[in-house]
Amino acid sequence: MSTLGLDATLVSPDQDPGRLEREMDRLAEHGIGALEIRLERPRSVDARRLRGLADAARFELSAVCDLPALFDPQDSADDALALLEGVFRDCADLNSPVLGGMLYGVRGNRKAQGQRALDKATRFLERAAKAALVYDVRLAVEPANRYETRLFNRAEDAFRAVERIGSENLVIALDTSHMHAEEKSFAAGFETAAPFLASVRLAEANRGVPGSGMVDWTAVFASLDTIAFNGSVTLSAEARLDEVLEEGLPLLREKAGRFTLGRS
Template structure:
């Protein structure tokens, strides 16, 4: 089984900055990278023509992701959220991305300190139903990423996400799982991936401390085995917080370096992930994802 191997921009730069990223792309491709994830912290800042040209020059895919700003409450003021997502959808379509990933239903680092109320769940579902239609109008898909309890109280597990996708019933919504959050919230990688499997469209592989894969506490053998067992064929992207924009660092609780030597995230982490995947029967490399 072959999966496109991706890398989040934060591993090499705090924002999508081609002047900083392009000089590194051939080196990254040597490690098997065939996809770059673009953080849409401020969608209007993305030069979509330049980004698409970059992707064409180097033969890589581009996938945008985001978390909603702290000023937006999709339950109380859903239109604010839809207004923010609209330019993000445009960016995604213009760069040729298959969809928009991330915390599209809420703000990273914003919780009530309590379990979600039925009113909140109902409001999130109504919002995502409208957002999915907006994404569909641009010919793209909409992802929802469960996050740990310290970053959101709304969607924490694969099962939570699957219930919401099933309720909405839109055919262009996918689940985006992240091993960092799963390590905190799931009973096991097997149960989390299995619950999300019917709708799974994107995976972040991230060490338990957001640093160098293989140098933390995450059980990579179990993780890769669980991915292989569900027959997942989509992108698998390393997300490491080597460099983080100030607008999101607080929500992620990133205030110290995640690696003593930042280059180890690339030089040690990427080969480690490819080896761990291979041992489970997966192949990570440059390939168009079949989504």
């Protein structure tokens, strides 16, 4: 059974521990058992306090980081790796086993394309995975749509990178919004990534409340059930928290079928 997580910024945009603590009981009532913490500014989040709150509430924590524009591995791999070192320390303090996000480039840089750029991104991921191993953190290669990157767009791209690098702590994360734009089908994407798939972000095609866009949630959960996925599942949306909980979660549970969403 996969524990259903929620992007913590939907509860508190600045991920304030006090605000998150006040909401945990309500989140648990809706079947939420994990929070995803954003770490774009390393060491700015009170990771140890968040870990204590999560432990007390019996919540799990996961982490995500999109590299800021000034830290593009295509331009300065050393600076990007130095930034990630702080992120890895935060992950260790959170006790997050996996770090997802765009860790191989920056969103919006569509100039980075072709074999040379891909080789640079792959070499950077290899270095980052080696550094993360010290902190017992697995890095998840997350494909994104072609309008955000030209490096890894599909599950197949991520699979090839992970297989090529061969690091024991390099895995794959998939986002249903990006999959909707790039994959031939959810079934094909999940099946391709399955050997390395560690986390899935449930995001509507329009980034709104699940059910308000074009993602085929029945196909998503049927595909996850087919590959017997039991990794991290996180709900993400650019919507108010109440909308996600009151509208999105009942729909997701209805569509999940045999794939059980909820606390393990």
